[in-house]
Amino acid sequence: MKRLTTVVALGAVTALALTGCAKKSGDDTAASSGGKTTVRVLISGDTNVQDLWDKGIVPGFEKANPNIAVTVELDLHGEHDSQNLAKMAAAVKGNSDSGMDLIDGGFVLQAAQAGFLAPADPSTVPGLSDVPGDIIKAGGGGGIPYRGSSVLLAYNSTKVAKPPQTLDTLLAWIKANKGQFTYNSPKSGGSGASFVTTVLDKYLSPADQQTLRTGYDQALESTWDKGFAELKSLNQYVYQGGVYPNGNAQVLQLLSAGSITMAPVWSDQFISGQKTGQIPATIKATQISDPSFTGGAAYLGIPKNSPNKAAALKLASYALTPAVQNVIATTIAGYPVIPLAKLPAQTQEIFKAAHPDTLRPTYFSQVTNDMNKAWDDKVPGK
């Protein structure tokens, strides 16, 4: 009897706690006031992205749409990605307000995959008509690509006069120069992930690569074996006999300090690092071919039950206008996702060598998760 009472009491308290939460999130729906709609943007990334929104995108949008206000919230380095994704998942499933109308961050792809996002195509986001279909498709149906970046091969020009031009010559260079190359573990940053993807792709047919980029096919992942064997064989030639740092920044630091001579780096991090002087001018970057390093787009997402969906879609489309794309290119060195020809000649000049229009996409997000694990299991310390 006593036990039963305890269980009932527990149940009552749990129910109370849950209804308490539900009520609170219900109250938040009153985001629009006085006929003015507010779009709440959540950024998961670095302060440079926040600057881009605060200074480059929001003022122009609010001017063009006087009845829409935009608030921007930053989750620095995406530390709360999992919580925010769970929050959105719970809100979409329970049809309550998640507190975010437009998300700019890595977990957008996961949310798109799980079906939490409003579908995005040229009919809902007119700006997407200028964006290559492959990149839109990689967004999983709900992701809106709005800027891109790719991985480049950075090298210390005081030690290397002629950098490798193809993947094969790069691999040969790594083996000939023991301890002078490294890349970060693929899970900890995109530049290392790109190097791994590129080596794996070397042994894959174009059709198989395409399948892994646009969807999840676990059976096809067995074709990675040769690539992983190649990566494993590099262990002894990598920095300190197989040290793979955690994060893009650690690799850049090793390169800038002269501990290593060559490494894959993100184009935008490299360009802005040289601007601030954190990366010395003697470090240069180039793109390789056969295959080239991958690049990818950053995606925006709109929860499908967002109360301010119409305004959020409008803002997303605005981010794809040539004016904003030019701001993205000039402020954070992001690749435009619309054709370069639509941008001012000066911007076209900067990006001419990087070929942002031929961005070789990375794997689908779930495939990338599996690749991260497979690399951890098969490469370091083996």
Added chain:
Amino acid sequence: MRRTRVAARSSGQPRAVLGFVMALPPLLLIAVFAGLPIVLAVGYSLGHTGGLNSVTASYAQHQHVATSGWGTFAAYREMLATGRFRTDVAVTVLVTLLSTAVVLVLALGIALNLRLRGGRVAGAIAALGVIPLFIPVVIASWAILTFYSTDGFIRSVFAQVGLDAPALGFKVVTIVIGSVWTSLPFAVLMVSSGIQSVPDAVIDAARDSGAGLLRTTRSVILPMAFIPIVIATTFTAIGVLGSFTVPYFTGPNSPRMLGVDIQNYFAAYNQPQQAIVIAVTIFVLASGIAVLYIWANFRSANSKDL
């Protein structure tokens, strides 16, 4: 006889109820904020993907879904079958044992030095041992990594005289160094306060009866400070066992400690179910250490009764 017993019972009942009611708020709080999530998580690891777990289950990869009523051990079997996981468990246990042993030896040394020799130098050493308490672990880990790395202080000093010191960054040894560094302050505080509280008279009496330094320490001081030493040991071991920051920053990519594994499985591999399996493993290991702690507490409670 019977009547008195009934009387005692009726007067005891409201008291017991009152006690239960008074204990209810903290109990409920723990049940809702710790108990419920634990039950949910363990249920999820056994393949129960419905109900409150359905949100996580909707985006997780490689889940094992329960087919029978109580669940399935498939996720546990999958993890135990990977050689990687077994190595990681072994490394975690090794680092925990090594770090705890080193911390205990250092803390005992500092405390005994302070108790038996005393003076300004001993005090300064004890104070130095506590300093890491005031430095955030992230910063400490980073500092330790750069101190021992290829272009770090140690190697730079050796290079000045033409010697080649080993680069200790990104090694299991670095994790042990970092763990010792971060765990030492608590152990020093705990052990030295325990040893300081051994009365002078007892030590003098032991010395008067002809016991040497070693004998006094072994037979008098250590037994009298036994409880604080056990507490320091268990807390250090449990702390190192579940640590994340130090192994994440300073350790190698492989093998890894379980704390880092949890984060990887949860975030980078998007396999929350497997992450919970690791969490349960850490919980089981920590329970083993906790038994020692509870046993020591019982021992001290009993000895107070005597």
